[in-house]
Amino acid sequence: MSAPRMPDETGVPDWKPYMHPILEKNYGQWKYHERPRPGVLLHVAHNGDKVWSIKAGTCRQMDVHTIRTMAKIADDYADGYIRFTIRSAVEFMITDESKMDALINALNDAGFPVGGTGPSVRILSHTQGWMHCDIPGTDASGAVKSLMDDLFDDFMKEEMPNHVHITTSCCQINCGGQGDIAINIQHTRPPKINHDLVANACERPTVVARCPVAAIRPAVVNGKPTLEVDEKKCVACGACFPPCPPMQINDPEHTKFAVWVGGKHSSTRSKPSFHKLVAAGLPNNAPRWPEVSQVVRKILDTYKADARDYERVGEWAERIGWPAFFEKTELPFTKYHIDNWRGGRANLNASAHIRF
Amino acid sequence: MAKQMHDTPLLDQLESGPWPSFVTGIKRLAQDNDMMVDLLGQLETSYRTRKGYWKGGTVGVVGYGGGVIPRFTELKDENEKPLFPAAAEFHTLRIMPAPGFHYTSDLLRKFCDVWEKHGSGLICAHGQTGDFMLQGCSTAAVQPCFDEINEMGFDMGGAGPALRTGVSCVGMARCEHACFDSYTAQRQLINAFLDDMHRPALPYKWKFKFSGCANDCSNAMQRSDQAIIGTWRDDMKIDQDEVKNYVAAKGRDYIMDNVITRCPTQALALNDDDTLAVDNKSCVRCMHCINVMTKALSPGDDKGVTILVGGKRTLKIGDHFGTVIVPFMKVDTEEGMDALEELSGEMIDFFAENALEHERCGEMIERIGLVNFIEGIGVEVDPNQVSQPRTNPYVLMPDWDEQAAKWNERQA
Numbered sequence: 001m002s003a004p005r006m007p008d009e010t011g012v013p014d015w016k017p018y019m020h021p022i023l024e025k026n027y028g029q030w031k032y033h034e035r036p037r038p039g040v041l042l043h044v045a046h047n048g049d050k051v052w053s054i055k056a057g058t059c060r061q062m063d064v065h066t067i068r069t070m071a072k073i074a075d076d077y078a079d080g081y082i083r084f085t086i087r088s089a090v091e092f093m094i095t096d097e098s099k100m101d102a103l104i105n106a107l108n109d110a111g112f113p114v115g116g117t118g119p120s121v122r123i124l125s126h127t128q129g130w131m132h133c134d135i136p137g138t139d140a141s142g143a144v145k146s147l148m149d150d151l152f153d154d155f156m157k158e159e160m161p162n163h164v165h166i167t168t169s170c171c172q173i174n175c176g177g178q179g180d181i182a183i184n185i186q187h188t189r190p191p192k193i194n195h196d197l198v199a200n201a202c203e204r205p206t207v208v209a210r211c212p213v214a215a216i217r218p219a220v221v222n223g224k225p226t227l228e229v230d231e232k233k234c235v236a237c238g239a240c241f242p243p244c245p246p247m248q249i250n251d252p253e254h255t256k257f258a259v260w261v262g263g264k265h266s267s268t269r270s271k272p273s274f275h276k277l278v279a280a281g282l283p284n285n286a287p288r289w290p291e292v293s294q295v296v297r298k299i300l301d302t303y304k305a306d307a308r309d310y311e312r313v314g315e316w317a318e319r320i321g322w323p324a325f326f327e328k329t330e331l332p333f334t335k336y337h338i339d340n341w342r343g344g345r346a347n348l349n350a351s352a353h354i355r356f
Numbered sequence: 357m358a359k360q361m362h363d364t365p366l367l368d369q370l371e372s373g374p375w376p377s378f379v380t381g382i383k384r385l386a387q388d389n390d391m392m393v394d395l396l397g398q399l400e401t402s403y404r405t406r407k408g409y410w411k412g413g414t415v416g417v418v419g420y421g422g423g424v425i426p427r428f429t430e431l432k433d434e435n436e437k438p439l440f441p442a443a444a445e446f447h448t449l450r451i452m453p454a455p456g457f458h459y460t461s462d463l464l465r466k467f468c469d470v471w472e473k474h475g476s477g478l479i480c481a482h483g484q485t486g487d488f489m490l491q492g493c494s495t496a497a498v499q500p501c502f503d504e505i506n507e508m509g510f511d512m513g514g515a516g517p518a519l520r521t522g523v524s525c526v527g528m529a530r531c532e533h534a535c536f537d538s539y540t541a542q543r544q545l546i547n548a549f550l551d552d553m554h555r556p557a558l559p560y561k562w563k564f565k566f567s568g569c570a571n572d573c574s575n576a577m578q579r580s581d582q583a584i585i586g587t588w589r590d591d592m593k594i595d596q597d598e599v600k601n602y603v604a605a606k607g608r609d610y611i612m613d614n615v616i617t618r619c620p621t622q623a624l625a626l627n628d629d630d631t632l633a634v635d636n637k638s639c640v641r642c643m644h645c646i647n648v649m650t651k652a653l654s655p656g657d658d659k660g661v662t663i664l665v666g667g668k669r670t671l672k673i674g675d676h677f678g679t680v681i682v683p684f685m686k687v688d689t690e691e692g693m694d695a696l697e698e699l700s701g702e703m704i705d706f707f708a709e710n711a712l713e714h715e716r717c718g719e720m721i722e723r724i725g726l727v728n729f730i731e732g733i734g735v736e737v738d739p740n741q742v743s744q745p746r747t748n749p750y751v752l753m754p755d756w757d758e759q760a761a762k763w764n765e766r767q768a
Binding site for chain 1: 366367369373374377381382403406408409410411412418420427446448452453456457460461464467468472478480482484486502503507510511512522523525526528529530531532534539542543554570573574575578585614618619643644647650651654669671673674677713714
């Protein structure tokens with residue numbers, strides 16, 4: 001038997017063989033950009049070179065036929081080069097403006113909506129969900145598909161006060177990240193433990209250590225070593241489930257959606273901010289999640305009507321104040337909106353500032 | 357000809373509507389791929405019962421300890437036979453793309469051909485960590501599939517308690533704001549610590565993300581353990597003729613409302629002659645005015661990076677943004693990039709030695725305090741590391757004079 005092939009540990013590849021030559025030629029030499037129309041960016045270099053980037057939506061989880069269609073469009077109109085964005089949009093670069101209409105038509109004909117530039121709703125960033133994750137409370141691809149169907153016009157037009165990043169996450173680990181609007185699974189009941197399986201499937205000290213509120217302790221049930229949960233302490237975060245699958249946190253009825261707003265990574269204008277809870281208790285209503293869509297639509301419509309240009313969702317809420325946010329969006333404010341986690345005191349109103 | 361399709365009344369509802377449908381794509385693959393027929397069966401079951409049915413395991417390639425995400429079905433009958441046998445193994449291969457996610461059409465076709473031969477034909481472009489993900493591979497096919505991809509010049513990405521694949525914004529390739537060469541930084545740093553990616557032995561994951569400016573298009577602030585963000589320390593550049601053109605086109609009110617008053621540190625003023633005055637000492641390089649008036653304003657010439665450490669999401673102790681460790685570092689020469697690599701190595705080593713199992717760097721810093729971290733990696737204290745000084749007196753200060761003397765010495 002021959003020796004196994006050892007990997008070439010090549011690491012991150014050189015980008016130059018895969019990058020459009022106009023980008024390589026002007027690497028670090030761009031002067032300014034404009035947005036000639038929704039879905040199109042024009043970048044101009046100091047030497048006068050111009051490149052138009054046409055941006056289109058994808059479903060992220062793509063079959064090879066879809067990717068080959070993209071490759072064909074790139075060959076036909078964009079010199080054979082493609083770039084993806086971190087939110088799974090696809091970009092085609094052209095140096096000849098006269099090809100733009102034909103490229104956009106080809107993308108539309110192939111089912112790739114052109115948009116996602118400037119003050120638009122960008123593609124929802126999403127995670128794996130039921131298709132591939134080992135701990136998901138819901139599906140990500142389906143929730144994103146449903147919401148993007150609803151937000152289709154908002155993706156293709158540039159009519160929001162600023163760009164809107166929406167994220168989804170299938171558990172409270174929140175792989176979707178911070179968002180202007182974040183749609184995240186929120187468990188509402190402690191895990192259901194299969195005591196027969198714990199001893200064989202779980203490294204018990206590791207599981208005990210994962211709990212953020214020290215609610216898990218070793219126990220013996222039916223003569224078998226297992227774990228038990230102090231249900232008065234448990235915050236149903238699901239942290240014990242990945243290292244111990246017999247501690248099932250997902251529940252068809254009690255695993256709900258919560259909606260958060262005001263997350264922002266950039267340091268542009270205001271400092272980065274975390275998203276904040278605004279709605280919860282929404283049912284995990286596959287395959288279309290209409291209750292979630294309704295809340296997102298209401299927040300977006302209110303933001304669009306009320307925010308000033310360039311305000312992100314969180315900046316808008318900060319300016320008008322949270323009482324006005326809940327009033328305008330008609331969402332209930334409950335005791336669960338008041339932070340009681342460590343450091344939560346920083347989220348209380350330590351001032352006489354009240355808007356009337 | 358593949359096996360017969362399962363009924364999928366719930367998934368079928370995700371084929372209508374204008375947005376591209378992943379279900380339609382999977383069905384296209386299922387026409388001649390049994391794995392995708394059964395994937396649809398399992399996924400439909402999840403949609404019906406609202407539960408997931410994958411469990412992890414151990415699958416890898418020769419020479420590496422990570423990079424494959426193993427998935428085995430948990431949907432089995434009373435005899436432990438999988439209900440959807442063709443998708444009983446559904447592993448993912450994480451492949452590291454070029455910085456900036458650039459591809460030629462030929463390269464994408466090659467990936468498609470290899471993946472169609474060995475796997476499901478389903479590709480995720482890209483995962484949240486930044487990998488090109490080939491989703492749906494049997495255990496037996498993992499090695500031959502990776503061998504072919506590796507021979508194309510591509511390597512496995514990270515998974516588990518390891519260095520992870522990096523992400524860069526579009527950067528200098530197509531952005532006038534980019535203040536450093538994020539592609540070179542990504543390639544050099546990840547490749548310098550590749551051993552920590554392919555042989556996972558860190559306490560937990562370590563993610564690098566690279567953004568050319570404070571707009572942070574790679575979401576580095578909260579989504580990476582080490583965020584490297586471009587900035588500059590001389591004056592921003594102004595083309596006053598272009599400022600006048602903006603004012604002429606948009607009006608003074610528009611510029612006041614959308615540029616001047618939006619400056620977070622009141623560093624801007626619109627002069628009577630429609631030119632712009634900038635108080636560069638107050639400017640925090642937030643990028644807003646430059647974003648709005650891209651023709652008139654741009655970053656200065658003395659560019660570099662700010663390094664922030666400790667970003668992460670909720671589990672276990674709550675959300676963290678990265679916080680400033682090094683306010684400014686020049687990386688526009690080989691020596692500069694090497695210094696960045698050296699400092700990053702110090703941080704990863706300190707993390708490897710001091711973090712608890714399953715503890716992210718931000719959580720470790722929360723536990724031991726920022727001062728212990730920066731002293732451990734040999735970085736000086738700097739008022740840019742805090743949003744404000746301490747507000748409580750619970751601290752022992754036996755060597756105040758010595759510490760004050762150090763500061764005075766550095767200022768001299």
